Amino acid sequence: MADLSVNFAGIKSPNPFWLASGPLTNTGYQVSKAFDEGWGGAVWKTVGEPVINVSSRLASIDYGERRMMGLNNIELISDRSVEDNLKEIAEVKRRFPHHAVIVSMMFESNPKLWADMVKQVEDTGADGIELNFGCPHGMSERGMGSVIGQVPEYAEQITRYATEGSSIPVIVKLTPNVTDVRMPGRAAVAGGANALSLINTINSVMGVDIDSWMPIPQVDGRGSHGGYCGPAVKPIALHMVSSLYNDRRIRVPICGIGGIETWRDVVEFMLLGSQAVQVCTAAMHYGFRMVRELTEGLNDYLNRRGIAQVSQIVGGAANRVGDWNDLRLSYSFQVVAKIHEEKCIGCNLCYIACEDGAHQCIDRIPGQKNPVVRAEDCVGCNLCSLVCPVPDCIEMLPVDHGVSETWRQRQERLSSLS
């Protein structure tokens, strides 16, 4: 049995699986049930001046037969009073002293109010605070949420309000609705953040009903932009996690969020630098019980690889992600598609994809089931292997052209010549 426990910026948790702040963590009942079912931590639904919500609030994009590939919400922060929330947080913490209870907070930019609220949160026994700088709808229009996360100066300022009086770790949750997430990340660290978590939801319009011409979701005939999350956002989150992890000016733990559904996703987030992860959409979709597959899957994975402690994989692949300019150019290194004819079922999808959408280097041979790649013309874009429905049927074989040169090296070489 691998050791899955984590110590995240001083917050101890029996495993790296936390529920993200949202509808799953609205009440003490829910968080207790989640802990009973195996979640290691939970970030409470953002506590703040109670809001009034609208109905409906959610919409999803489906893909093929899978529901909720992406989810969008126009829900605001907690609509319950601060007192009720804090009371239940204290109760949960008493019942689950070894689980991680983190309180997500969002308040106006008033240092006194922050000092007071931080104190009250600490009094519950909570293990940490998460600052919600991410909510992209509603709260942002009231000067909170993503408008803070989008302006590094504000982010630093509010972080400082929270960290100054806090004896427990403060995590800053970043919004992805920025051009370069490192800027607000650095600002939060400058403001004293003990850790960063990301991503919050991405601004989006979910859709339009083509019969009624109503936006989706709609509230009595009107819609609004809302926050996008779920499996579809994972690549965006992975990019942002790795860019923070690889930033020399950010040396605090990172909690990865965004599209996590399986233990494989967890491993990927950790390999790119997450010490712990948070899950929202997937658990809203399938319920708390899904943590069992996360736990067993991660444990088996670590055991198979002989890794004793989960933290040993954190960042393991991060240093391989970097600038395009440091990639070897195609005259230096390339891959070439190879069709394994014994696996080919003859759908010709690779052919038409390369013919119309790539470089016209797959030929069909009359009377032969499998198409053939003209290796000398293949640029190694991968498209054919991506469209092929048969696993491992199209292999991308590496070809090393001997010279090793990246764009950066090429520029250096050319400038040294002149």
Place this chain on the structure above:
Amino acid sequence: MAIELHQDSRFQEVVPPLSPKEAMEEANRCYYCYDAPCIKACPTGIDIPVFIRQIATGDLEASARTILDANILGATCARICPTEALCEGGCVRNEDSRPVSIGRLQRVATDHARTANVPDLPPLPVRGRGRVSVVGAGPAGLGAAAVLCRMGYHVDIYDEKDEGGGLDTFGIVSYREPIAVSLWEVSLVKKMGATFHFGVRIGRDLEWTQLRSQSDAVIVAVGLGRVPRLEIPGEDLPGVWDALDLVEATKTQPLDDISLGKRVVVVGAGNTAVDAATCANRLGAEEVTVLYRRGQDAMPAYQYEYVFAKQDGVIYRWWTVPVEILGHGRVEALRCLRTRAAEGKETDRRATLEVIPDSEFIMPVDAVIRAIGQEKPLNLWEAIGAQTQNNRVVVDPETFETSVRGVYAIGDCLAKPGEATVVGAVADGKQAAWAIHRQLAKVV
């Protein structure tokens, strides 16, 4: 409509329609292959990946249009095509999973077209002028007529029956294809402008020469005839049936008017025998036995037809021939002999047979159903003056033109070796229609 529809739960369609959810799931299993092998395996070349994608994207109307554009009998074919030998047999997903259920998806789309009010098929992009007569309103004739009408030809269709559809209407058991489906297809061709002349048998009610002289081209699509006689004593006793008459009776008469009795024997082991046997079972027979003079490996029926018969509890007696039907005033028993292959392999359908000495036995039976193929329309070829070879009319393989200029023959009446299918008949019809257009566009 001239015939009355008889709805009886015993003859309810056995294969249920896909639910909308099932249809979506199945449609999403299709890879949307490029130059898809399934299209090549469909004799009418329906653009299968396109019609399936149209289902997956929620456009059933377009899906039906894609199907019917290529095959006006798409609704019948969705139900009775031997798909595992055709489109589904060609599906690439045989190799990585199970084939996409093309037939059942085709049914989803064509059922929609049949029950919702969808626009007519558009005319074809070529225009033709002239009068074409079609003899036989079965699948082959309808397939040809639809294309010719959409080109603008004046089309007259003659059929001796009082409804169109040929065997689809009168010969396909209702639990495979409800009669309403076939009649709807006939109505499509009517709407396209074809004039139907029912109750007219060419050669009896209208002379061949007259028909020929009043048409720019004639298509002969008369199908095959009755089931041949067994040529054994006792064959005229009440209780001896032609399988096609039996099926037709189940489709056009109240079932309670048909009395077969408790013990029924079907002679022959092709697909028609399966239909006759399963009809007998649904009509209340307690013991239905199929007699075949060869072994199981030589059985002409498709495997899935055989399985269907077995599920109905039909008994198969291989290597058995009937030699006499016994009875006083009606069928009471069948005298049979056992056979074996004299020469050649037991699995070979052409191996010569011999009777096993002293193998005679008598089976008590109440009805005997002949299901040993269909007669060829030899008299007609003679009247037309069309050249034949081995009792088969000779046609140009590209155009289906007979040796008589302007006279074309398509469908079952060609008696091509191999299994006759509705989809094959429609494909012949399309091909002949285009050949006629090429010909007439030059002349007229």
